[in-house]
Amino acid sequence: NAGVTQTPKFQVLKTGQSMTLQCAQDMNHEYMSWYRQDPGMGLRLIHYSVGAGITDQGEVPNGYNVSRSTTEDFPLRLLSAAPSQTSVYFCAISGDFPPYEQYFGPGTRLTVT
Amino acid sequence: AQKITQTQPGMFVQEKEAVTLDCTYDTSDPSYGLFWYKQPSSGEMIFLIYQGSYDQQNATEGRYSLNFQKARKSANLVISASQLGDSAMYFCAMRETNDMRFGAGTRLTVKP
Numbered sequence: 001n002a003g004v005t006q007t008p009k010f011q012v013l014k015t016g017q018s019m020t021l022q023c024a025q026d027m028n029h030e031y032m033s034w035y036r037q038d039p040g041m042g043l044r045l046i047h048y049s050v051g052a053g054i055t056d057q058g059e060v061p062n063g064y065n066v067s068r069s070t071t072e073d074f075p076l077r078l079l080s081a082a083p084s085q086t087s088v089y090f091c092a093i094s095g096d097f098p099p100y101e102q103y104f105g106p107g108t109r110l111t112v113t
Numbered sequence: 114a115q116k117i118t119q120t121q122p123g124m125f126v127q128e129k130e131a132v133t134l135d136c137t138y139d140t141s142d143p144s145y146g147l148f149w150y151k152q153p154s155s156g157e158m159i160f161l162i163y164q165g166s167y168d169q170q171n172a173t174e175g176r177y178s179l180n181f182q183k184a185r186k187s188a189n190l191v192i193s194a195s196q197l198g199d200s201a202m203y204f205c206a207m208r209e210t211n212d213m214r215f216g217a218g219t220r221l222t223v224k225p
Contacts, residue, residue, distance in 0.1 A: 031211070033213065035215075040217060041217060042117075042204055042215035042216050042217045042218050043158075043204065043206075043215040044215070045212065045213050045214070048211055048212075048213075050211055056211065058212065058213075059212075059214065088156070090158060092158075098146070098163065098165055099146070099163030099165075099172075100146055100148075100163065100208060101148075101160040101163060102148070102150075102158075102160060102213075103160070104157065104158035106156070106157060107156055107157070
């Protein structure tokens with residue numbers, strides 16, 4: 001997890017609340033991404049960014065917003081939390097050249113009641 | 114459509130033996146990358162190995178090797194000389210441009 005930090009580690013929300021998951025890196029990589037991991041489903045890409053000011057949707061973007069104003073930070077916003085968003089969320093950064101290995105943050109365990 | 118398929122929910126291997134974890138993928142893009150990650154019970158994701166679609170040779174990293182069969186669209190992970198610390202979930206993943214897809218994973222248990 002060197003180089004990628006995520007906060008908070010745990011969070012409980014009530015349905016309808018909003019919150020922001022923070023992700024920061026100190027490796028100066030352009031590519032940053034957010035995933036969710038649900039039991040039995042592996043990781044699914046929510047949003048990604050290839051540099052400051054550039055973001056795009058992944059496989060499961062609904063209910064989430066992102067922005068990238070700096071190279072270092074890539075926050076994920078839940079607009080109106082739903083129980084279906086209960087999951088573990090990972091932020092990752094990727095090298096800009098092969099092997100494009102991804103470094104993952106430690107994850108945020110989110111529960112929506 | 115499922116882009117990455119891992120057909121083995123769970124595998125067992127004896128310590129010091131070799132084990133192969135299966136992965137098949139689906140893409141029409143000629144340029145893509147294939148990855149394997151390990152997730153121990155502690156939850157962190159650890160990069161293991163990468164294979165580019167244009168790479169002529171199979172990738173190797175220490176005890177890990179990727180058996181890349183492009184025509185069959187398979188990218189199996191081979192772990193040689195299994196150790197107890199290899200017990201974990203293993204995920205295969207594919208990157209097309211900036212899109213990344215993961216398989217559902219295989220839980221490997223190494224028996225002493």
